[in-house]
Amino acid sequence: xxxxxALAVAGRVLTQVxxxxxxxxxxxxxxxLLMVLLWWMxxxxxxxxxxxxxxxxxxxxPFVVMFLVTSVTTLRERSSGTLERLLAMPMGxxxxxxxxxxxxxxxxxxxxxxxxxxxxxxxxxxxAGPVWLLTVVAVADAVLGSAxxxxxxxxxxxxxxxxxxxxxxxxxxxxxxxxxxxxxLLPDVLGAVSDLLPLSxxxxxxxxxxxxAATGDVWRDLAxxxxxxxxxxxxxAVTLRRRTA
Numbered sequence: 001x002x003x004x005x006a007l008a009v010a011g012r013v014l015t016q017v018x019x020x021x022x023x024x025x026x027x028x029x030x031x032x033l034l035m036v037l038l039w040w041m042x043x044x045x046x047x048x049x050x051x052x053x054x055x056x057x058x059x060x061x062p063f064v065v066m067f068l069v070t071s072v073t074t075l076r077e078r079s080s081g082t083l084e085r086l087l088a089m090p091m092g093x094x095x096x097x098x099x100x101x102x103x104x105x106x107x108x109x110x111x112x113x114x115x116x117x118x119x120x121x122x123x124x125x126x127x128a129g130p131v132w133l134l135t136v137v138a139v140a141d142a143v144l145g146s147a148x149x150x151x152x153x154x155x156x157x158x159x160x161x162x163x164x165x166x167x168x169x170x171x172x173x174x175x176x177x178x179x180x181x182x183x184x185l186l187p188d189v190l191g192a193v194s195d196l197l198p199l200s201x202x203x204x205x206x207x208x209x210x211x212x213a214a215t216g217d218v219w220r221d222l223a224x225x226x227x228x229x230x231x232x233x234x235x236x237a238v239t240l241r242r243r244t245a
Contacts, residue, residue: 009099055206062142070149108142129209147232173199198228
C-alpha cells in the first residue's frame with residue numbers, strides 16, 4: 001500500500017463529499033439531530049432515561065449513517081466505471097479502501113465531535129469519564145461503519161441492494177448490542193452471538209464512559225472495535241471488484 005496514493009484517494013473523496021451538500025448534511029448533521037430528537041422524546045421521562053439510552057445511541061447513529069453512505073457511495077463508484085479506471089492506474093485495492101476510510105474517518109471526526117459536544121454541552125448528557133475519549137469512541141464507531149459498508153458493497157449489484165444489507169448486517173447488531181436489554185441478561189446463545197458483533201463493544205465503551213471515570217474497559221472495547229474495522233478493510237480489499245457485473 002502507498003500512503004501517497006491512499007491520501008490522494010482520500011482527497012478526491014473529500015472533494016466529492018464537499019460538493020454533495022445533501023450527503024454532507026446527512027453525514028455531519030444527522031446524528032446530532034437524532035440525538036436532539038432523542039433528548040426531546042425523553043425530556044419528561046423520569047429516572048434519567050436520556051442518560052441511560054443516550055450513550056448507546058451515540059455509538060449507534062454514526063455507525064449506521066456511515067455504513068449506509070459508504071456502501072452506497074462505493075457501489076456507485078464501481079457501477080459508474082470510476083473504480084475500474086482508478087484501479088487501472090498504479091493503485092491497489094487496499095489503497096482505494098484505505099483512502100476511503102481516511103476520508104470518511106475525517107468526516108466522522110467532525111460528525112462525532114459535533115454530536116458529542118451537543119449531547120454533553122447542550123443536552124446535559126451526564127458523562128463520568130473524559131469527554132474527549134467519548135469522541136474518540138464515536139469516531140471509531142463511525143469508521144467501523146465505513147469499513148463494514150466498504151466490505152458489504154462488494155456483494156451488491158445495485159444501490160438498492162446495498163441498502164438491503166442494513167437489515168441483514170446492522171439490525172441484528174442493534175437488537176443484540178445491549179440497547180434494549182443488558183447483554184448479560186440475553187439467552188446464552190444470543191449472548192454468544194452478541195460477543196461476536198462489533199457494535200456490542202462500541203455500545204459497551206460508551207456505557208463504561210458514562211458510568212465510571214475508569215477507562216481500562218473503554219480502551220479494551222475500543223481496541224476490539226478497531227480490530228473489527230481493520231478486518232473489515234482487509235476483507236473489503238480481498239472482495240472488492242472493479243465494476244458491477
